[in-house]
Amino acid sequence: MTIENLIKHSNAKPGKLAVNVHKFGGSSLATSECIERVIDIICRHCQINDIVVVSANGGVTDQLFTLCQLAKDDLSVEEPLESLQFQLQGLIAQLLNEQNSAYLTQQLHDDFQLLSSWLATDVKSHRNDILAFGEIWSARLLSAVLNERICPSHAVDARDFIQIQSEQNTAVNYDISRNQFEQIKQAHQLTIATGYIARDLEGRSCTLGRNGSDYSATIMAALTGAANVTLWTDVDGIYSADPRIVPAARKLHRLPNGVARELGRLGNPVLHVNTLKPLDEHATHLHVASSFDSETSGTEIGKFGFLAKQELSVTYSNDVLLVSSEQLNSMTLSEATERFSPICFDERNALMVIKQEQQKTVSQWFASKVGEVTFKPVAIIAAVGHKVASRGDVKARFKRALENTKTLDIVSSTSEHSIISVLPDTCSPELTNLVHHEMTKDAKHIGVIVAGLGNIGERFLEILPAQIKNQSVLENVHLVGLLSSQKALINTDGINPKHALVQFEKQAKDYDEEQLLTWLKSHPYDELIVIDITPSERFSLLYREFFKEGIHVIGANKWAASSSTEYFNGLTALAAQNGSVWLGNTTVGAGLPVNFAINDLRRSGDEIGAISGIFSGTLSWLFEQYDGSQPFSKLLLSALEQGLAEPDPREDLSGRDVQRKLLILARLAGFTLSLEDIECQSLVPENLSHLSTQEFLAQADELDQPFAEELERAKEQNNCLRYIAKFTIEDGKLNAKVGLAFVDLEDAFANLNPCDNIFKVESQWYQTNPLIIQGPGAGRDVTAGGIHSDLVAICEQLSTKQHQVKIKGINE
């Protein structure tokens, strides 16, 4: 546990540092283990002048409501009171040392005496004082634990500074509240404030409504001009439906303000209806994250572009009432909607739907206007998304999903961010799943980042627009990043691939790996694919970080696939563990389907016994051409001039590249080996190996004599020279080698087109007559095409992948 953030700033001048507000919901404070987790988060994420807002420990508010109801009905409260006190006493004893525990126990005891007396004598007028205890106990306990173990902290009762108009009208009096807060706040101490409660103009205790601590958090952010508010809860973000009910729900990485507001308005528990109100005039960043998985990025709420506006979610409520009356006319209805902001209303059918807790006030108001109105318990289910009410396709899908369900009405909300169906019966989990499926079935968004904008990268991007248009599996693919070794262009709303390179030229900025990883960790896509078209070993070292985040990799880069056995196995295990797909079709033979063929054979139950061939286009060309009519060095220089060889041709002649390719294929064929297990014959004599490139090229004619002699000997046996890679497995023993070999003039290896690669696979099924794959093993089009083939393959796999919802209690 680190308390650096807290300690580092404990002497800083208050007001010098940006304030952050952290709100922990009841579910995050339900048990002593949960509270330990919260303390850990505070240590890692809070600074001393931040504000921590707490809800009552999980379930406590419900119990306080039950107590009030029992007392109101003149029923015995003894047992539930005892059980609540026992629960809270348990938390105190588990978290504090003896002395502090004794102190808090005494305070709790006093509170329970007061609570009992209120329940016995005047529950009606003390109802909110009773409900307030939940948050008071929770704040007091957390503050005591922090004081004992971590940093100075003080618990504050929000009723001592937040002033609202009334329980019904929770608008805040900011000037007074701010002043009062200034007086209460203590420098160099972490403030632990109660959520959910406030006082009205008359000084009476009020609550902000169920789940109201989110609102408390944003009120406090507005009072202090906080930079960030994080709502820590038991789910790692806001999902496209309640993930406890809809296992296929998708995380909404970015939620536009208006849509978030609408979700809260419709009673979605993850965001209180008023949460966003205090932030209207502030540039405060709002974020929902899981206290059970604090490193996973959650949902950002703010202003976003096109993509976030496309997202749809489904929410429902079974706690609503249909208000209807024969006397209800459009005048009274419009007056009533103005006054009560109902969940929805329909002037045509003279009805409106309200929350259960509004019944009393609504009933009184109507009684004074039109006489009796009837209240009928109903349910609602809604499709929510930016301006969905004006999206015909969304409406049509919503109606289709409800085709076989009895509905009383379908209406659009005033904000146009939801279409709401009023149901006469409760909304079942089956219906929620069905509607969610219909609304989101094709909504998976895949982000693609291209690293390496060389020859192949450029070609890949040229082909991308047509591919996205023509391959249906790519329809939700968005190019979101371009990286060169120094510069990056990242745009979460997508980069038009048609203008990608021009935009890169104009807008790319210097970046470092840390910045890249920070962005990748919070990317707003369902899936993210990094396409590595770099030759960089350093970039390949980032794969570990990518896999940790569940990001997929298409690697044309050979480094990772041919790394040491330990590293490679660690990488593949990490990818599997996090659901990352790693493809590298183009690491060997460019676009030739050799990797696919090997995979396919293995899937069919075949066992591979040997793979051999010519895997280097450069060496293929050189030895195809080399018939003795001109010296070897002359051919080498000509290859260099034609761009067929690396700038330093020793990289080709060393055989290291072929050795890596053989390793990749052998691993693909199911064998465990590393580079050292493959014997590699370098064609560069020792005396030329340490020279500079220029010196080497100047002395390249020293190669001529030895090659001429080799060729002569091959010819004597009616053979030719080829640089061959081969591994075989015989009696369980692996034999792997790359080097110069004599090849019969009739052999397939001796008769290739210039630059071609050839792969010969011998297996159980292909024993006597091996499988041969032959064709260009390098080149702009075929390699870019091979990467596109990997992209389609990954997207096909991902289209059936279900996202694991991270929610405490379901898959903790």
Ligand SMILES: Nc1ncnc2c1ncn2[C@@H]1O[C@H](COP(=O)(O)OP(=O)(O)O)[C@@H](O)[C@H]1O
């Ligand atoms: N669309 C949604 N996205 C995320 N969570 C949702 C959604 N709809 C309902 N929920 C539920 O809301 C719960 C969080 O609300 P709540 O229990 O009030 O949290 P807290 O105790 O942290 O305030 C989650 O456990 C989740 O099951």
Ligand SMILES: N[C@@H](CC(=O)OP(=O)(O)O)C(=O)O
């Ligand atoms: N404790 C109050 C306020 C609140 O916001 O709770 P939570 O953060 O657990 O939703 C309630 O249960 O309504």
